[in-house]
Amino acid sequence: MNHPFTNAAWKKTSRIRRIILIIIILTTTVVACLFMSNILPHKGSTGLEVAMVLVFGALFAWISIGFWMATAGFATLMRKYDRFAITSTCLENHRRGELSGRTAILIPICNEDVERVFTRLKITYQSLEATGKLQHFDFFILSDSTDPDSWVEEEAAWAEVNQTLGAANRIFYRHRRVNIKYKSGNIADFCRRWGKNYHYMIVFDADSLMTGSTLIRMVQVMEQNQSVGILQTAPLGFNRESVLARVQQFSNHVYGPIFGAGLNFIQLGDSHFWGHNAIIRVAPFMKHCSLPRLSGKPPLGGNILSHDFVEAALMRRAGWEVWLAYDLEGSYEEMPPTLLEELKRDRRWCQGNIQHMRLLFSKGLFPAHRVLFLHGAMAYVSALLWFLFLSLSTAEAILEVVRVPDYFPVMRSLFPTWPVWHPQWALTLLASTGIILFLPKFLSLLLIIFRQKRSREFGGVIKLFLSVMAEIVFSFLFAPIRMLFHSKFVFITLMGRQVGWTSQQRSEHETSWREAIRFHGLGMALGCIWGTVLFFMNRSFFWWNTPIIVPLILSIPLSVLSSSTRLGKFFQNLGLFLIPEEINPPRELQLLQTTIQNQKTFFAPIPIPLKEGFTRAVVDPKVNALHRSLLEGKRKLMPSIIKRRQEFLEKALTQGPKTLSPKEKKELLLDPQCLLQLHERLWETLDHMIAQKWGFPPERNSL
Amino acid sequence: MSLLDSFGTDNPTDQCERKPDLVPPYRQEAFHRVFLYLQTLNVPEEKARELAREALQIAGNNQKDTAGSPFITEAMRALRELLVEQLPLLRKESFSLKSVSLYENLSGISSMPPLNRGFMSPDAMDLIPWRTFLVRSLKRAAAIVSRPLIFFIFFIFLLIFFVYLTLWR
Structure with missing residues (x-):
């Protein structure tokens, strides 16, 4: 039976739960620190050892948060009923009723793979259409693309989708010439132009896919709970072939639910916003969530990069609730295909999350959101702390070998003080750390096998168990590599070096050996030097550290092999890392697979690749006309600009499109007159060489 | 029937009897270009041939007035004029020609709904x-x-x- 809850109840409960969580974490951390100090040669009495214990304490507290959250999530899911699950407030009679508010589905993109974006849009549209409630939704592709080819490709894809789906006046496209404030600015621009037309907006990422029923359900929950400002779903990974991405989407499916339930257990109405696969109430968002520019220069000043956490905090500050609908299915996203892509993304997130530390003490924010800022930053700072801990422990191990033991540290002592090491204490500490790290994984396994009885969806009990074991090996192997990169990211962010906001490479591609050597070479060298020094100076300490040293030495082959789609398929054939969507794919994912297989890459009859948007805008009369008509009204130009554009036009006509820089292409695309002139003159040209440079087939063979 | 057989001539009735090698190269070239243009607009083959012939015919007439202008240029200009006249009719005949409307009715297309301006300014937030x-x-x-x-x-x-x-x- 479902009970709608009152605001007061969750607030009181969340306070009690959070106090208990803090007490448990502090207690376990203090105990672990005492153990640690006892293991150390001088029982934590030297400056070096005090520093080690402090860093260890911070790290232990950090991993305990995840452990206790997962335990809470496990208990919640074992009970099978959560009084505070936001979806349980959506009653059956309301589910059958009509939606009253209008919803905009926003797809902000920036130089993305256009085919992928529009395929997902098409599938979401069709899925929504099948629910019979399409009339309540509009789609907006909000482009910030700076690449002229992508810009034209997006316009052509928009026209094609509109025509195929018959979706005129339901799917809209907007291109921003200047992408101020990146994604948050893109969304804000939508709100300023059309926000007043909608009650809710559902924000997608370029790789998001959501089913129609899930979208409807999200709106229903918002309508049922008028105090909710943001409702975040927990997107599941799907559709990947490389080893690393498959491992991640598997862990996302297996461990994600208990961590999601755990997060909800602690946060309740003070939850996260992850920037996509979430529904937002537009009016309060427009009123309270506009982001200011931080004083000072980037990376710590300037525009707020990771806008989502801040928007959630601002929404909450204004009194609106932010909830995680952890049990809502049908929300998907894709994992980065390679380790390098993941690290590139992490570098952006790292900078954004560290920037949040500047807002930590901002007036009016709720304590829970201050903790979220801290938590976000710790996700990366913890890597630096781990690196620091390893450095300190290595220094201690070397010092122990170099230094002459002092058997009489206390003056006038009758008896010597022998340096005693307790390996059983070290093992106990190691075991308890292992439990904290890996128990949540086994709890997830138990939940799937015994409570939810869903092991068949993962290939059966044995394959599921083997997949979890293999995933643990993978996480062991990749943790030191990630640690090294994250430490570097934190360090260079704090040193004031900025990161660019480039688009993510989301399609499947493999890491080349050259690329891997370039990115991991230094880490491998560090692993080799560190290992050699320890091997010769303190052999026993070396063996203790092999789980960290070996992956660092193997980082190059690990990065290359983990990006392999062939190896990924091999594991899939073995029945490892399977996810329910692969065993029994929902209709939307089946459609996606079919569409991907039938993708065309050229436009007929002139063989210009679809990705060469600028060339298409010049050659293809339809694309040319479409692009010109979508350009906003006529502008009066300065004579110098007209002259410059005319020069670009002549250059394009005499040398072909490949000689133009992106900036020159963009200038021509911005000028409808120039583009029409270019189109007409090209089709009238007598020079076959030039025509072929623009993609025309040789005259004789064309027909 | 190959497409070369249907190049644009002054007298369409005798086109089946003419051999391709008798057609002047500049005319063949112009025919190819015009036909290719129509293909990019998804105009059905038969209709494309008919339009191309017509365009070449107009181009032939026009060239007499504008001496020195290349035949391809004249043919393309004639085709554009023809398209503006004929596309509304063509669109009614075939579904595949719906996309052609994008070419014809340039000023009527917008990818965005009408503006309904609102404002969104940052709330007071302590920046330091x-x-x-x-x-x-x-x-x-x-x-x-x-x-x-x-x-x-x-x-x-x-x-x-x-x-x-x-x-x-």
């Missing part, structure tokens, strides 16, 4: 909060210490601390 936090904390501490009893205890504590520091070797 750590400084405010520090000042706020110091003020609070000062407010607490300024109470007589607490000030006395604080003073004693400072005194003990000072004595301890002085005596400590």
Whole structure:
């Protein structure tokens, strides 16, 4: 039976739960620190050892948060009923009723793979259409693309989708010439132009896919709970072939639910916003969530990069609730295909999350959101702390070998003080750390096998168990590599070096050996030097550290092999890392697979690749006309600009499109007159060489 | 029938009897270009041939007036004029030609709904909060210490601390 809850109840409960969580974490951390100090040669009495214990304490507290959250999530899911699950407030009679508010589905993109974006849009549209409630939704592709080819490709894809789906006046496209404030600015621009037309907006990422029923359900929950400002779903990974991405989407499916339930257990109405696969109430968002520019220069000043956490905090500050609908299915996203892509993304997130530390003490924010800022930053700072801990422990191990033991540290002592090491204490500490790290994984396994009885969806009990074991090996192997990169990211962010906001490479591609050597070479060298020094100076300490040293030495082959789609398929054939969507794919994912297989890459009859948007805008009369008509009204130009554009036009006509820089292409695309002139003159040209440079087939063979 | 057989001539009735090699190369070239253009617009083959022939015919006539202008240029210009006239009719005949409307009706297309302007300005947010936090904390501490009893205890504590520091070797 479902009970709608009152605001007061969750607030009181969340306070009690959070106090208990803090007490448990502090207690376990203090105990672990005492153990640690006892293991150390001088029982934590030297400056070096005090520093080690402090860093260890911070790290232990950090991993305990995840452990206790997962335990809470496990208990919640074992009970099978959560009084505070936001979806349980959506009653059956309301589910059958009509939606009253209008919803905009926003797809902000920036130089993305256009085919992928529009395929997902098409599938979401069709899925929504099948629910019979399409009339309540509009789609907006909000482009910030700076690449002229992508810009034209997006316009052509928009026209094609509109025509195929018959979706005129339901799917809209907007291109921003200047992408101020990146994604948050893109969304804000939508709100300023059309926000007043909608009650809710559902924000997608370029790789998001959501089913129609899930979208409807999200709106229903918002309508049922008028105090909710943001409702975040927990997107599941799907559709990947490389080893690393498959491992991640598997862990996302297996461990994600208990961590999601755990997060909800602690946060309740003070939850996260992850920037996509979430529904937002537009009016309060427009009123309270506009982001200011931080004083000072980037990376710590300037525009707020990771806008989502801040928007959630601002929404909450204004009194609106932010909830995680952890049990809502049908929300998907894709994992980065390679380790390098993941690290590139992490570098952006790292900078954004560290920037949040500047807002930590901002007036009016709720304590829970201050903790979220801290938590976000710790996700990366913890890597630096781990690196620091390893450095300190290595220094201690070397010092122990170099230094002459002092058997009489206390003056006038009758008896010597022998340096005693307790390996059983070290093992106990190691075991308890292992439990904290890996128990949540086994709890997830138990939940799937015994409570939810869903092991068949993962290939059966044995394959599921083997997949979890293999995933643990993978996480062991990749943790030191990630640690090294994250430490570097934190360090260079704090040193004031900025990161660019480039688009993510989301399609499947493999890491080349050259690329891997370039990115991991230094880490491998560090692993080799560190290992050699320890091997010769303190052999026993070396063996203790092999789980960290070996992956660092193997980082190059690990990065290359983990990006392999062939190896990924091999594991899939073995029945490892399977996810329910692969065993029994929902209709939307089946459609996606079919569409991907039938993708065309050229436009007929002139063989210009679809990705060469600028060339298409010049050659293809339809694309040319479409692009010109979508350009906003006529502008009066300065004579110098007209002259410059005319020069670009002549250059394009005499040398072909490949000689133009992106900036020159963009200038021509911005000028409808120039583009029409270019189109007409090209089709009238007598020079076959030039025509072929623009993609025309040789005259004789064309027909 | 190959497409070369259907090049544009002054007399369409005898086109089946003419051989391709008798057609002047500039005319063949113009025909190819015009036909290709129509293909990119998804015009059905038969209709495309008909339009191409017509365009070439007009181009032939026009060329007499504009001596020196290349035939391809004239043919393409003639085709564009023809398309503006004929596309609305063509569109009714075939579904595949719907996309052609994009070419014909340039000014009518918009990818965005009408604007309904709202505003979105940032709420007041402390941009250097750590400084405010520090000042706020110091003020609070000062407010607490300024109470007589607490000030006395604080003073004693400072005194003990000072004595301890002085005596400590």
